[in-house]
Ligand SMILES: *[C@@H]1O[C@H](CO)[C@@H](O)[C@H](O)[C@H]1NC(C)=O
Ligand SMILES: *[C@@H]1O[C@H](CO)[C@@H](O)[C@H](O)[C@H]1NC(C)=O
Ligand SMILES: *[C@@H]1O[C@H](CO)[C@@H](O)[C@H](O)[C@H]1NC(C)=O
């Protein structure tokens with residue numbers, strides 16, 4: 435485990451605390467940084483909170499050189515009962531005495547999320563250490579409290595109209611502080627005019643025609659039966675005028691969103707989807723995984739493919755929008771793109787806005803004779819592919835707010851099956 439990157443001045447504080455450090459060793463070289471794991475284990479209260487106040491809301495506590503401030507609680511790692519009591523009459527906030535001899539006041543950014551490790555002394559909450567909230571620090575705290583890492587987010591309960599999805603983790607000890615399930619809202623857009631080319635398949639000859647090789651040869655994903663496994667020689671080919679028939683409009687809509695739930699396998703390259711003109715082969719809009727052309731931080735990026743949205747038109751050349759997301763890590767990802775006003779592209783990855791880009795060279799032009807091709811030369815699992823004639827749908831693929839749930843049934847089953 436690498437040493438925790440704490441706010442620099444905190445190290446000072448740690449050497450002077452008696453509770454958490456091994457006997458004081460005054461020589462700097464041997465000074466030991468106390469890890470996030472140790473703090474998580476030894477502190478009574480650990481929570482994720484954000485700063486939201488102004489500079490002058492820091493309070494100096496008289497006599498001692500100590501500062502107080504308050505955090506709005508985002509979630510609780512440890513000490514849930516104490517935290518519930520503390521926030522009950524304090525508008526969801528906790529007043530925290532900052533570690534002694536420290537200039538947190540100038541180090542805490544506003545607004546920003548932190549993990550606050552503290553102890554309760556005479557009704558006061560004394561912070562031992564405060565670290566920035568990051569996915570990695572979050573994992574380390576939970577792991578120290580006995581939890582496995584999170585499993586994949588499971589499928590959304592509905593394909594449109596607002597559903598839920600969950601992910602779970604296991605307690606690796608007899609019992610753990612915290613919850614074992616997280617839930618979030620997904621596919622929160624209206625079902626009106628939604629196109630799901632993947633679900634067209636099961637019935638009707640029409641669907642059969644579009645699958646290459648034929649449907650019967652397609653493989654469901656063993657650990658995710660709602661998804662299809664695409665191989666380099668398998669793809670779906672749908673004429674735009676067929677898929678948009680029901681909307682009375684035979685061409686690709688001008689403003690739209692494309693939503694995908696996808697798992698890239700074996701660092702595959704290839705085309706995830708492409709809208710391509712029949713008569714003009716050089717006119718298309720494609721989402722492609724291409725091999726990295728430049729590798730700045732060589733070691734890590736060399737292996738991974740680069741995700742690009744490419745818009746080519748026979749007259750005006752090619753526009754490339756790079757999507758800086760590491761999707762080929764073998765996990766499921768949710769990816770949503772929207773295009774509006776024929777030029778503004780917005781990208782969301784795993785419920786979080788990633789970038790907005792304007793097509794510079796020319797506006798998006800998709801000829802009426804376009805076909806939609808899914809999964810060309812691509813190896814991966816595809817669970818969701820939805821097209822909506824509404825650019826606002828992209829940010830409604832899922833919500834980044836995670837609702838903690840304790841699924842006692844799950845916990846109970848695990849114990850009964852162990853014994
Ligand atoms: C927390 O601090 C604020 C600001 O000084 C104060 O108004 C509030 O009463 C305090 N809450 C508690 C529970 O001490
Ligand atoms: C991924 O690569 C492994 C090792 O080369 C291979 O066994 C496996 O079949 C590949 N998976 C797919 C879906 O192609
Ligand atoms: C090419 O660019 C010109 C000038 O910007 C524009 O008028 C025209 O519509 C573009 N054509 C295509 C196919 O995008």
Ligand SMILES: *[C@@H]1O[C@H](CO)[C@@H](O)[C@H](O)[C@H]1NC(C)=O
Nearest residue numbers: 774775776777778792793797
């Ligand atoms: C759409 O794009 C055009 C040309 O780039 C711009 O003038 C117009 O203001 C845009 N409209 C909206 C609603 O963003």
